[in-house]
Every structure is written in structure tokens, then in C-alpha cells.
Amino acid sequence: MSTTxxxxxxxxxxxxxxxxxxxxxxxxxxxxxxxxxVEDVTFSVPSIGITALLGRNGVGKTSSIKAILGLIHxxxxxxxxxxxxxxxxxxxxxxxxxVGYVPEDREVFAGLSVAENLRLSERDDHPRRELxxxxxxxxxxxxxxAAGSLSGGQQQMVSLARALMNDNRVLLVDEPTKGLAPxxxxxxxxxxxxxAKTVPILLVEQNLAVVRQLAAGAIVLSDGHVVHxxxxxxxxxxxxxxxxxxxxxxxxxAPKGA
Amino acid sequence: MSASTEELKDxxxxxxxxxAKDRLRASLTPPPKPGPSASGQPAARRRLIGGAAAAxxxxxxxxxxxxxxxxxxxxxxxxxxxxxxxxxxxxxLMGAAALTYHLLIGVAGLLSFGHALxxxxxxxxxxxxxxxxxxxxxxxxxxxxxxxxxxxNITGAVALRVSGIPFAMVTLAFAQAGSVLVxxxxxxxxxxxxxxxxxxxxxxxxxVGVSNTRNLYWLALAVLIIVFAVVSWxxxxxxxxxxxxxxxxxxxxxxxxxxxxxxxxxxxxxxxxLAGCVGMVHLLLxxxxxxxxxxxxxxxxxxxxxxxxxxxxxxxxxxxxxxYTLLDQRLTVLAQSEAIQSMPALFRxxxxxxxxLLGTLFVLVVLFMPGGLAGFVRRLSARTGGGRPRKDPVKVxxxxx
Amino acid sequence: xxxxxxxxxxxxxxxxxxxLVASGLSLIYGLMGVLNFAHGAFLTLGALIGWxxxxxxxxxxxxxxxxxxxxxxxxxxxxxxxxxFVLIRPLYERHIEQVLVTVGLxxxxxxxxxxxxxxxxxxxxxxxWMGMTxxxxxxxxxNHLFITILVAGLVLAGMVLFLKRTxxxxxxxxxxxxxxxxxxxxxxxxRAFTLVFTIGGAAAGxxxxxASxxxxxxxxxxxxxxxxxAFIVTVIGGLGSLAGAAVASVLVGVLQQFANYxxxxxxxxxxxxxxxxxxxxxSGLMGRKVATA
Numbered sequence: 001m002s003t004t005x006x007x008x009x010x011x012x013x014x015x016x017x018x019x020x021x022x023x024x025x026x027x028x029x030x031x032x033x034x035x036x037x038v039e040d041v042t043f044s045v046p047s048i049g050i051t052a053l054l055g056r057n058g059v060g061k062t063s064s065i066k067a068i069l070g071l072i073h074x075x076x077x078x079x080x081x082x083x084x085x086x087x088x089x090x091x092x093x094x095x096x097x098x099v100g101y102v103p104e105d106r107e108v109f110a111g112l113s114v115a116e117n118l119r120l121s122e123r124d125d126h127p128r129r130e131l132x133x134x135x136x137x138x139x140x141x142x143x144x145x146a147a148g149s150l151s152g153g154q155q156q157m158v159s160l161a162r163a164l165m166n167d168n169r170v171l172l173v174d175e176p177t178k179g180l181a182p183x184x185x186x187x188x189x190x191x192x193x194x195x196a197k198t199v200p201i202l203l204v205e206q207n208l209a210v211v212r213q214l215a216a217g218a219i220v221l222s223d224g225h226v227v228h229x230x231x232x233x234x235x236x237x238x239x240x241x242x243x244x245x246x247x248x249x250x251x252x253x254a255p256k257g258a
Numbered sequence: 259m260s261a262s263t264e265e266l267k268d269x270x271x272x273x274x275x276x277x278a279k280d281r282l283r284a285s286l287t288p289p290p291k292p293g294p295s296a297s298g299q300p301a302a303r304r305r306l307i308g309g310a311a312a313a314x315x316x317x318x319x320x321x322x323x324x325x326x327x328x329x330x331x332x333x334x335x336x337x338x339x340x341x342x343x344x345x346x347x348x349x350x351l352m353g354a355a356a357l358t359y360h361l362l363i364g365v366a367g368l369l370s371f372g373h374a375l376x377x378x379x380x381x382x383x384x385x386x387x388x389x390x391x392x393x394x395x396x397x398x399x400x401x402x403x404x405x406x407x408x409x410x411n412i413t414g415a416v417a418l419r420v421s422g423i424p425f426a427m428v429t430l431a432f433a434q435a436g437s438v439l440v441x442x443x444x445x446x447x448x449x450x451x452x453x454x455x456x457x458x459x460x461x462x463x464x465x466v467g468v469s470n471t472r473n474l475y476w477l478a479l480a481v482l483i484i485v486f487a488v489v490s491w492x493x494x495x496x497x498x499x500x501x502x503x504x505x506x507x508x509x510x511x512x513x514x515x516x517x518x519x520x521x522x523x524x525x526x527x528x529x530x531x532l533a534g535c536v537g538m539v540h541l542l543l544x545x546x547x548x549x550x551x552x553x554x555x556x557x558x559x560x561x562x563x564x565x566x567x568x569x570x571x572x573x574x575x576x577x578x579x580x581x582y583t584l585l586d587q588r589l590t591v592l593a594q595s596e597a598i599q600s601m602p603a604l605f606r607x608x609x610x611x612x613x614x615l616l617g618t619l620f621v622l623v624v625l626f627m628p629g630g631l632a633g634f635v636r637r638l639s640a641r642t643g644g645g646r647p648r649k650d651p652v653k654v655x656x657x658x659x
Numbered sequence: 660x661x662x663x664x665x666x667x668x669x670x671x672x673x674x675x676x677x678x679l680v681a682s683g684l685s686l687i688y689g690l691m692g693v694l695n696f697a698h699g700a701f702l703t704l705g706a707l708i709g710w711x712x713x714x715x716x717x718x719x720x721x722x723x724x725x726x727x728x729x730x731x732x733x734x735x736x737x738x739x740x741x742x743x744f745v746l747i748r749p750l751y752e753r754h755i756e757q758v759l760v761t762v763g764l765x766x767x768x769x770x771x772x773x774x775x776x777x778x779x780x781x782x783x784x785x786x787x788w789m790g791m792t793x794x795x796x797x798x799x800x801x802n803h804l805f806i807t808i809l810v811a812g813l814v815l816a817g818m819v820l821f822l823k824r825t826x827x828x829x830x831x832x833x834x835x836x837x838x839x840x841x842x843x844x845x846x847x848x849x850r851a852f853t854l855v856f857t858i859g860g861a862a863a864g865x866x867x868x869x870a871s872x873x874x875x876x877x878x879x880x881x882x883x884x885x886x887x888x889a890f891i892v893t894v895i896g897g898l899g900s901l902a903g904a905a906v907a908s909v910l911v912g913v914l915q916q917f918a919n920y921x922x923x924x925x926x927x928x929x930x931x932x933x934x935x936x937x938x939x940x941x942s943g944l945m946g947r948k949v950a951t952a
Contacts, residue, residue, distance in 0.1 A: 069843060071839055071842075071843060090842070090847075091839070091842040091843055092842045092843075092844075092845050092846055092847045092848070095842070095843060095844065095845035096845045101843045101844075103840065103843065107837055107840045109832070109833040109836050109837065109840070110836060111832060111836055112829065112832060112833055112836075116829055116833075119826075119829065120829055120830065120833055120841075120844055120846070121844045121845075123844070123845045123846075162844060166845075369755075416934060416938065419937075419938050419941075420937050420938070420941045423688075423694060423894070423898065424894060424937050424941050426694070427890060427891065427894045427933065427937070428933065428934055428937055430887065430890065430891075431891060431929075431930040431933045431934065432930065432934075434887055434926070434930060435926065435927055435930040438926045438927065554887060555883075558696075558762055558766070561759075561762065562762070562763070562766070565759055607771070607774040607775055608771055608774060610774055611770040611771060611773060611774040612770070613766050613767065613769070613770035614766075614767045614770035614771045614774065615767075616766065616767075617763045617764065617765070617766030617767025617768070617770060618763070618767045620759070620762070620763035620766065620767075621746065621760055621763035621764060621767065624750075624756050624759045624760050624763060625746070625749065625750070625760065628756070
């Protein structure tokens with residue numbers, strides 16, 4: 001595994017709260033069909049709160065998340081969950097260790113009912129059905145409906161609910177508000193905020209208002225590398241030069257100072 | 259080096275998002291070797307050495323019927339005698355047939371299960387024309403060629419509307435229709451299960467009879483050389499690069515604004531036509547046509563040959579075809595041998611079935627020798643420092659633009 | 660009228676045999692992306708060993724017939740499970756190589772069967788009642804058809820119940836849709852692979868025994884032609900869809916019977932049907948997703 005020194009900072013807890021990070025990614029490289037999409041990524045996720053993973057379209061945010069989960073081919077690097085290496089495990093074992101995943105585009109099983117989607121995700125002896133039902137009462141009503149027939153927002157609820165069903169060590173949430181109506185975006189954000197009280201979250205999010213609302217720290221990717229790490233997402237977003245350089249203009253509303 | 263969102267999305271859909279061709283490519287060819295050797299000089303020298311070796315090989319092959327070489331265990335007789343010549347000619351024809359299949363699967367990534375249709379069409383149409391019309395051999399061959407071209411165009415145009423497994427199934431279905439037609443023996447034309455025996459009235463005397471086997475041998479050699487030349491030419495043509503690029507990454511080709519359909523159709527038709535030519539000579543060599551040449555089994559045999567040799571490699575396909583045919587023939591002889599017949603049934607039964615041994619060999623190659631013989635050789639030469647860099651066909655195209 | 664009824668029932672009977680083969684093919688392809696060429700070998704071995712069993716027990720006894728069904732089913736399941744475990748699993752996620760391995764296995768297995776049982780078809784019979792006919796509205800329906808259709812119906816019902824009511828069924832349905840997401844929920848999807856192979860092999864073995872009664876013979880070549888039609892059925896129905904396989908099986912079987920009887924072009928009609936379906940609906944009648952071009 002690669003241990004060559006890089007210009008990127010050594011694993012630095014983006015939250016900077018002093019506690020041991022829950023997830024540590026070091027020099028991760030990954031490829032799709034032989035094409036490298038994660039070049040050399042090093043960061044860590046603090047064990048409380050929400051950490052945003054930011055960057056322009058196509059810089060490898062989704063790929064980094066998938067590489068952590070082993071869903072795409074990892075070429076090099078290490079991933080540790082609470083100090084224990086997980087990068088040698090197959091995907092299902094990584095998830096079983098307590099890495100919850102909410103994929104981009106939701107990926108609910110369209111032909112299965114809502115109840116089946118949730119039941120499929122239950123892997124603990126005591127799945128947290130009450131919590132999920134209290135967070136998403138709408139899903140209880142629609143339990144027997146095919147997940148494919150739900151609206152985008154409802155499908156996102158199912159996807160979030162699947163991840164919250166178990167007692168995870170960390171959640172990887174990929175663009176949960178993508179393509180949703182503004183009102184639903186708020187609901188999803190609230191649900192994430194609620195979830196973050198019990199589990200740390202690594203959040204990929206293009207909607208900077210949502211990032212501002214939720215994220216404590218932030219990690220910024222560009223061209224498959226980490227280019228910026230901060231323990232205050234808000235101060236990063238307030239810095240117009242940094243935002244323009246790393247996220248480009250017009251990647252999302254920047255409410256303050258605009 | 260960042261992937262566009264589109265590509266990521268493709269990836270996201272997992273198995274479904276990857277086209278069958280990508281998977282074919284990704285799983286069949288060993289990953290391109292990293293490392294140097296991109297400089298032009300060794301490549302040029304390699305090409306020179308390869309060309310020289312091929313020329314020497316052709317000369318030796320051409321001279322074999324005039325030499326008295328014994329290869330016990332491999333050839334049934336000395337090389338100048340009809341038994342060995344017949345077998346060697348068949349080997350070369352099968353090598354050529356495998357090459358035509360290589361054009362589809364190795365170059366364009368088209369997994370066809372109906373390639374036998376064109377081999378069978380070449381053999382049967384020519385046989386029927388010679389039997390029924392009294393045409394001379396050459397005009398009959400030209401008409402047959404025309405028929406095969408039309409057949410390949412029609413079936414290819416339809417089948418290429420879909421890709422991946424559906425494409426495999428449509429081609430399989432077309433070939434199955436051909437197979438049913440042949441077996442049904444409409445108006446006694448095909449001879450049904452018995453097959454069609456060659457009417458030699460219109461065939462020039464030098465191609466008829468056991469004593470002229472060596473002429474047929476030279477004919478088969480000529481077919482192999484021609485097929486190899488045409489396949490090489492197509493592979494290095496614009497259409498070949500385009501088809502190869504499509505195999506690697508259809509989306510990128512579409513982004514370049516190129517239409518892959520016609521390139522794929524061209525390759526399909528050329529492959530089918532060459533297969534028809536092989537079928538015609540096969541009819542002459544075997545003095546007849548049998549329904550097996552149209553069957554799905556025969557296509558699968560071609561697939562086995564190409565995979566044994568190594569998908570994507572021209573000489574691999576030839577060697578695969580030759581090796582398979584040789585093994586098939588010799589294992590059949592071996593099965594009848596005293597040594598095997600006197601074994602207890604537990605060993606005798608499997609060892610008496612050439613296809614059992616070949617099937618097992620094939621499974622072992624797929625499991626333990628990815629890339630077939632060509633892959634094996636490539637790994638060897640990579641280890642010894644040689645080795646040819648693989649060009650990215652999309653890049654080749656982009657440069658050509 | 661009676662002819663039409665007879666053709667209809669024989670067509671459904673043929674469809675029942677197709678379904679027993681195609682259901683497993685479809686599930687295996689749907690979940691694993693593997694077009695399983697060895698399915699014909701599962702079927703053939705089920706038929707051959709099933710027939711041996713029936714012969715030992717007395718071919719015309721109901722006990723012998725019932726046992727041959729059971730044994731055929733078990734043999735198919737066992738061979739399929741073994742295939743998945745020994746040949747398919749080591750090639751995890753390498754779909755084309757997995758297909759090639761099944762091609763090779765089929766070649767080797769059929770050749771081995773020929774070595775053991777010879778290439779000539781062996782004409783068989785079951786209990787006397789199965790060889791007789793029943794008058795239904797004037798049509799003389801061969802009795803074995805009722806059994807074939809009944810068994811296929813039970814298999815269909817059993818599969819549907821399994822897929823709908825059990826956790827593994829749920830995993831299989833989810834995996835057919837999106838395999839990587841199933842693993843991302845912490846589920847080892849490979850266990851489901853062995854399971855669909857076993858189920859598919861069991862159905863194929865059962866189909867082999869029933870096919871041998873349908874056609875009246877067993878032979879090592881029994882699986883070959885059935886496999887091609889089962890492939891066609893699977894593609895017409897939509898790869899991965901059990902309901903699609905059921906509908907397409909009956910459709911193809913009935914169409915084939917009628918076209919054969921009136922114009923003796925049954926096989927061509929099937930080919931044309933396949934071409935038409937694929938060109939108008941590349942994902943098949945009930946396939947959910949299109950294999951992207």
C-alpha cells in the first residue's frame with residue numbers, strides 16, 4: 001500500500017473536535033473499467049456530527065464513497081473504521097461492520113414494497129423500526145406500495161430509512177437532495193439532522209444551503225484529490241475565493257454574502 | 259482524469275449499466291500491461307520479426323505436401339500422403355473459420371451464436387448449385403458468395419438492432435432457423451440429416467479424388483492466408499478501429515459523433531462472407547456438407563477455438579482452430595486405441611469421448627489461463643521484457659479525427 | 660374444434676416443459692448475469708437418472724414414476740449447486756467467463772453422457788394411464804400432458820410463493836433489480852447465487868423427466884434442442900422475469916404446435932416471434948430493464 005508522502009495533509013479530522021475519527025481514508029485510489037477516478041484521497045471523518053464532502057461534478061466524490069464501500073475497484077490505499085482496517089473486506093462485510101449507505105439516486109428496489117425494502121435492510125437483532133417509523137410516518141402508510149411507484153422524495157425517505165434501520169458506526173450519504181422539490185429538500189435535511197444526533201455522517205451534497213444547515217466540517221475534493229479540509233464548513237462557504245476556486249460558480253445558492 | 263457524471267451514473271447502475279461489450283472486453287482480455295516499451299523501435303522490429311516468421315511459416319506449410327515428414331501421434335501419415343494432408347487442410351480451414359469468428363468477437367466484441375449459419379450457407383448453397391444447376395465451379399462460387407453476402411447483410415442488419423445477450427439470441431435464432439431448414443431437407447435439396455454429397459461433375463479434375471488432396475491442401479492454405487490478410491486489413495481499417503473503440507467504450511464513440519452501427523454491420527458482413535468462403539472450401543475438402551456445419555454446436559466450437567487461442571488475437575484464433583481440430587481428430591483415434599479400450603470403464607468411458615476431454619480442457623483454460631494461449635504467451639514475453647503495448651482504440655480514433 | 664383443443668393442450672404441455680427449463684435460466688440470468696449453457700446438462704442428467712430409477716422401480720408403476728420425478732429433481736439440483744460452487748463462484752463478477760465455463764461444462768457433460776448411455780434415443784413409457792388419452796369435449800388428450808401441466812403449475816406456484824414470502828426470495832427479487840445495492844445493505848448475495856442455481860437445476864431436472872415422457876424417449880441429446888427453445892422463451896419473456904418466462908413458455912409452446920400442425924413451420928414461427936419481440940421490445944415482454952446498447 002502506498003505510503004509515499006503527499007502534498008495533501010495527513011489524515012486530519014475535519015471536525016477537529018479532538019476525538020478519534022470514526023473513518024480514516026488514506027491514499028485511496030480507485031478505478032472504474034481501468035480508468036482512475038479516485039487518484040489519491042486522504043481524509044478522516046470525525047465521530048460526531050455531519051462532515052460534508054464537497055467538490056465540483058465529477059471530481060470523484062461518489063467514487064470515493066463507493067471505493068470506501070468496495071463497490072468499485074480499489075487500487076491502493078487503506079480505509080479504517082474506528083482504527084480497524086476494512087478495505088480488505090467485501091462490500092457486505094464492510095456494511096455489516098456498521099457502515100450505512102444512502103446511494104446517489106436512492107436505488108430503492110422498485111419492484112419490492114416499501115415494507116420489503118425496509119425488511120431487507122434489517123440486519124441487527126433489534127432493528128430500529130420505531131425510530132424509522134417516527135422519522136418517516138409517511139412510509140408506514142405506504143408500507144405495501146411498490147417502492148418504484150413512490151415520488152422521488154418518498155424514495156429518498158425509503159433509502160434513508162434503510163440506512164437508519166441498523167445501529168451504524170457511520171453513514172455515507174450521497175446527494176440525498178438531488179432532484180427533489182425544495183419542500184422535500186427541507187424534510188430530508190431535517191431527517192439527516194435528526195439522524196446525526198446518533199451517528200456520524202459523511203455527506204456528499206451539492207446544495208450549499210443544506211451543507212450550511214447541517215455540516216460541521218468539510219472536505220473538498222478536486223480532480224480526485226483532497227484539496228481542502230476544514231472543521232468549519234460555514235467558514236469555508238463564507239470564503240468566496242475558496243468556494244469559487246473549488247466548487248465553481250453557480251454550483252448552488254450561496255445565500256450569505258451573495 | 260475525472261469521470262464525467264454520465265460515466266459515474268453508468269457505473270452506478272452496476273451490471274446493467276455496463277454494456278455487454280464492456281463486460282466482454284473487461285473479462286476476456288487481460289488488463290493492458292503497465293510499464294514502458296512504448297518506444298517505436300522495438301515494435302517495428304517485432305513487426306519485422308513477426309512478418310518474417312509468418313513468411314517462413316507459409317513457405318514451410320506450402321512445401322509440406324512435397325516433403326516426407328513423419329509426426330507420429332500428431333499426423334496419421336507422412337506429410338505428403340493424403341491422410342495427413344486432409345487433416346492439415348481441415349486444421350487450416352478451421353483456423354480460418356475461427357479467424358472469421360475472431361473478427362466478430364475479438365474485434366467488434368459481438369458475441370454471435372449464429373456464425374455457423376454462414377459457414378453452412380457457403381457449403382450448402384454451393385453444393386446445391388453444383389448439384390442442381392450444372393453451373394461451373396467458379397460461377398457457382400461467385401453466386402454463393404453473393405447469396406452469403408445478402409444473407410449476412412439481412413440477418414446482420416436485423417440482429418445489430420440489439421446488442422449484448424439479445425444480440426446473441428437473435429443470431430442464435432437465425433442460425434437455428436437455418437439449421438431447421440437444412441435438417442428438414444426441402445425438396446431433397448439439402449439431404450436432411452444425411453447431409454449433401456458433393457457432385458463432382460462440374461469440379462475441375464485437379465480438385466477431385468484422393469490423389470489430388472494436396473491441391474485441396476494448397477487451396478485451404480490459400481483460404482487461410484486470404485482470410486488472415488482480409489481480417490488484418492479490416493482490423494486496421496477505420497471501420498475496424500471504430501468497431502474496436504465501440505467495444506471499449508461505446509459512449510465515447512458516440513460523443514465523437516461517429517455511428518458505430520455501420521461499422522459493426524460491415525464487420526459482421528465481412529466475417530459472415532469470409533465464413534461462407536471457408537464453408538465452400540470445406541464442401542470441396544470433405545466432398546460434402548453435413549447439418550452440423552449449420553448448428554449452434556458448430557458456432558460454440560468456433561467460440562471454444564477462439565477462447566482457447568485467446569480472444570482478441572489473430573494468430574491465437576488460428577492456433578486455437580488448428581489445435582482444436584487436431585485434438586478432436588487425434589483424441590478420436592486415441593479413443594479407439596488398445597490402451598484405452600482395455601481400461602476399466604471408469605477411465606475408458608470419459609477418455610473415449612473427445613468432446614469430454616476438449617470441454618474439460620476448455621473449462622480449465624477459462625478458469626486458470628485467462629487470455630488463452632495468446633494471453634499466456636503475452637505474459638511470458640512481458641516477463642522477459644518484450645511485449646507490445648496495446649493501443650487504446652478510442653485514442654487511435656480521436657487522433658484520426 | 661377438437662383439433663384446436665388438442666393443439667392447445669399439447670401446446671400448453673410443451674410450454675410447461677419449456678417453463679421448467681426457462682424459469683431457472685431466467686432467474687439465474689436475472690440475478691447473476693450468466694446465460695447458463697449447462698442448464699441443458701442439468702435437464703439431461705435429470706432425465707437419464709430419472710429414467711434409470713423408474714426402470715429399476717418398474718417403469719409402469721406410479722411409484723417408479725413418482726420416484727423418477729423426485730430423483731430427477733434432486734439430481735438436477737445437485738449438479739447445479741455443484742456447478743455454481745466449483746465453476747461459477749471462482750469467477751465471481753466475470754460474467755463472460757462464467758458463460759464460457761458453462762459452455763465447456765455442457766460440452767463435456769453431454770459427451771460424457773453419450774459415453775455412458777450411448778447416442779441413440781431410448782424409448783420409454785410411464786404408468787399405463789399416462790400412455791392413454793382422456794376425452795375432453797371430443798378431443799383425445801394424452802394423459803401425460805395433464806401431469807406435465809400440473810407439475811409445472813405447482814413449480815410456478817412454489818417459486819412465486821418462495822420469491823414473495825421468504826427472505827431469500829426477497830433477496831433474489833432485489834438482486835435481480837440491483838445486485839450491488841443488495842450487497843450494500845450488508846447481504847452476502849453469493850448465497851443467493853447458489854440458491855438460484857439449485858432451484859433452477861431442480862426445475863430443469865424435473866423438466867427433463869417430464870420432457871422424456873412428453874417426447875417419449877430419453878437421450879443425451881434431449882437437453883440440446885430444449886435449451887435453445889428455453890433460451891428463446893427466456894429472452895421473449897424478459898430475462899429475469901419469472902412471470903415473463905411463464906407467459907412466454909405457453910405462448911411459444913402453443914404457437915409452435917399450431918404452426919407445426921397447420922403449416923409445419925413451428926420452429927420458424929418461434930424464431931420470427933423472437934426477432935419481432937426483440938426488435939420492438941429489446942427487454943422482452945416483461946423484462947424491466949433493457950440491457951443498454
